Amino acid sequence: MIDFSPSATRLRRRLRHSRDRLATLLISAGGIGVIAAVLAIGVFLTLEVLPLLAPSRVTAESPARPAPPLAESVAWLRADARGGLTLLADDGRLWQGHVGETGETGMADQLDRLPAALLGGQSISAVAADASAPLLALGLDGSEVLLVPRAASGEPQWSHARRHSLFAGTPVAGLTFGSDDRHWWLAGHDRNGRVAVLRGARATDDGNLGDPPQRFTLPVSASQLALNNAGRLVVGDGQRLEVWALNGETPRHLGGVRALDSQRITALAYLVGGETLLVGDSGGGVRRWLNARGDRAPLIGAEPYSTPSQAAITRIAPLPDRRLALVLDAAGGMALYQAVAGRRWQGQAPDGEPLALSFTPDGERLWWLGEAGLTQFAIDAEHAEVSWQTLWTPILYEGHDEPQQRWQGDVSGVESEPRFGLAPLAWGTLKAAAWALVFAVPLALGAAIHSASYMSTRLRARIKPTIELMEALPGVVIGFIAGLVLAPYIERHLAGALALAVVLPLGLLLGGALWSRSPHRLRERLPLGWAGVWLVPWLALLVWLALTLSPTLETGLFAGDLRAWLQARLGLDYAARNAMIVGLAMGFAVIPTIYSLAEDALSGLPGSLGEGAQALGATRWQALWRVLLPAASPGIFSAVMIGAGRAIGETMIVLMATGNTAVMSWSPFEGLRSIAANIAIELPEAALGGTHYRLLLLSALLLFVFTFCINTLAELVRMRLKRRYRRLEAGA
Known part of the structure; x- marks a missing residue:
């Protein structure tokens, strides 16, 4: 029997109030602890880097x-x-x-x-x-x-x-x-x-x-x-x-x-x-x-x-x-x-x-x-x-004839000249992240838009958790597969891999055009909400077609050797582990992050926004492009920036899927070395307090500051976009 006496009520109220205060203190302490830890990392890196700025005397x-x-x-x-x-x-x-x-x-x-x-x-x-x-x-x-x-x-x-x-x-x-x-x-x-x-x-x-x-x-x-x-x-x-x-x-x-x-x-x-x-x-x-x-x-x-x-x-x-x-x-x-x-x-x-x-x-x-x-x-x-x-x-x-951008910190002794150029490492970091986003952003945003706006509820309930589970794959496993399986396969089937980049987009556009012109009875049997299922055979056919025809195309257009043609005609040297491999592997790791956040942003919009636009005569595409995407743009922008931060800081995938060559090149077929991978490789062997050691910490500090600035800029842009499109939600 519940006691409703005034004393018992006051006791329960005091206990509830105490629990609320304790939870508030614990949450606040956790937040302050995270901020303090981040600041401590920044202070430590700064103190270790400051001796580099001291003048010689x-x-x-x-x-x-x-x-x-x-x-x-x-x-x-x-x-x-x-x-x-x-x-x-x-x-x-x-x-x-x-x-x-x-x-x-x-x-x-x-x-x-x-x-x-x-x-x-x-x-x-x-x-x-x-x-x-x-x-x-x-x-x-x-x-x-x-x-x-x-x-x-x-x-x-x-x-x-x-x-x-x-x-x-x-x-x-x-x-x-x-x-x-x-x-x-x-x-x-x-x-x-x-x-x-x-x-x-x-x-x-x-x-x-x-x-x-x-x-x-x-x-x-x-x-x-x-x-x-x-x-x-x-x-x-x-x-x-x-x-x-x-x-x-x-x-x-x-x-x-x-x-x-x-x-x-x-x-x-x-x-x-x-x-x-x-x-x-x-x-x-x-x-x-x-x-x-x-x-x-x-x-x-x-x-x-x-x-x-x-x-x-x-x-x-x-x-x-x-x-x-x-x-x-x-x-x-x-x-x-x-x-x-x-x-x-x-x-x-x-x-x-x-x-x-x-x-x-x-x-x-x-x-x-x-x-x-x-x-x-x-x-x-x-x-x-x-x-x-x-x-x-x-x-x-x-040993060089022209000025170079080079990093070679782990020299064998005083007879060898160290090369402490940070530009190739910064370039490699941005290059790896850019190729990862080129691969991940279209797929992740396309999947998020389709699952939030077109996919059936039952299929979405199964697809979304499956994609989010991909984020649980360790980076070292993805890097291992990319370095030992994906890289050799693409090296043997380079023409087919490049053909996929052309065949798949064109094939998807052709599939959409065929579906829109198909008979009404067929379109009823192939509902748009289940396109993620019935398009799988079509995608498999496109992949098979690209890989099957690639030897013929390579023989007819590139004299039977695409790698030799790239070297002779375009001056592009193909390395087995290169930026393209990193983009594919790291893009696979970034897709779940971008997809989950972008899908949540689109799913969280009021249903009246799209329904109102269609009621005024807009098509589903016009409602999506003109109304839903602008309204969800703060969340989508945050998703892309968080994915970019994940790509910039990734270590093991870059470490295992590239040749770790600190070169500055635009070519996607050449290797690279990122700041994070360089720190993982060389910091354990660097002499404590030496120039090499402090420069590695300087590169870590630059990565820390760059990521902080990017995240801050992303938050400012997100808040501005949110204020701009808030009236749409208010009007709904």
Whole structure:
């Protein structure tokens, strides 16, 4: 028996009110939690991406320290990873020590002198060495060079040093060194511009240099030299660059280029990898040249870096294991240049031209010895290769003849140049989504219009849940079927697949025309509400017809090979996994979303709208086109935009149904790589905090912002359309 007493009624009212408040709080908390989670994702991505925007800097870590001994006549300065310094004077005196925080030398500092027999009474006039060089080469003012093997730590092994003649009676003015796994090359020029080369075998583990090196004289004049580790020598003189190959039995001249129009070449240096050459001139400009392949000119010039200094470039010092170089000019300026991004920092040297400088092996510290003393600089350029230009504009990369839009972040090591262009990934994302919508939107909207406006109620009750169940198929399953079944089948029956795109629309129009002109008795037996059933045999006949006639058409129109015809006539290369396959597979995955939302929007319209239009004399088609579709357009637009968002963010289908090639092409027969698929492929292998890792998160942030903007725009358009057509519902 129900208790209707006032106290029981109040109790039930309080319980109902409490439950309502609890439900409201839970729903509000869930909504706020979703918003907070989305904002947290955006904040996390933003914080991880911000270091990419930080400018490069070269900053002095402390005031200049007093110069160590021998600074007034130093010929070579070496810094090791633990802060130790080695100074070699031009007269052979040697100082090794450690400079502390206060500028005083540590306990291990010592002053020594090379054995007199090594220098033979000569002074050091030129030095060639870098952090990875197996030899230290000292040019002497008596025309000879001293070759000193170096241990794995970089320490010179003076006891194994040898002297060799490079010129006859003239001091060595400049040296450059290069080596591979078997040989080393030493090129030098004297004060008269003559060029000579020594070629020998690499030193053994015990420091033995082996047989005496071979000596060659090149018939060319030089003021600057640069040599990479493949034996490619670039000789600069005046405005020209001449290129020689030293990796054969004898040097070979590969050709030359005119590098400058009016200025003179004043500095040359190869960056790590030996493919990028930086050229400084007397006007303060720096330009990048790349090694060419084949029978082309030996060097390919990139666009000059912007905003050159006004003073002549005096020195280009490459950083170890990084595509960066410190550039000095005659006015005391110093700048940091990155191979593809150009100048990333500019400042002023502490005291003009340095007496000597040296980088630590990791390239993060610079020791500068000048008139004012010894200064240590910190080089903060972790993401120097990232700029708006390198991300979105074509760049001339190593190994290419023309500027390219490329993404290749997972390089094997410092010898390979990374390519961080986001444009191909953005293009691939939009291309995959566009082809998916081309396939999905006509089918999904056509099915929604037919089921909402023409299909019988009983058939609609079975068809709609079946189509909606398609959304439960995992993307990985669809991608697996597309990559392993659909792609090979279409590759074997390309002509038939393309014929279907023509035969099916024309066949459906023909079927509609035949149905409208069929006898009334037949039309009663084939009601329009069941067209989805009785059209199946007709569609099957069209598919069979297209596939059966396609070999004949391919033989008659395309010489029996459609793929070869596309390549020869239209320049279209057909890849087995391409954008068309992605469009078919991803369109299949998007159809249920667009269909369900569009069908709900059409079914939710008042029945009086269509009935009123037909009562005023409109046909069913006119009522649909002029009244129902405009009234349902907000919901239909939302359905298409949500489907587009699903297509843009899809990962597994794109990952498995394309070749994942980051190329920019309009052709539907070529592959692509989307942002989402690229993140799935490369993020697990990216080094935490590195440039590659942060650029992947930047692409995720761009995808996040793009999707947010598209959804916001879709909602604004939907609300505007809803207000515009609300009067139709009100009038109904």
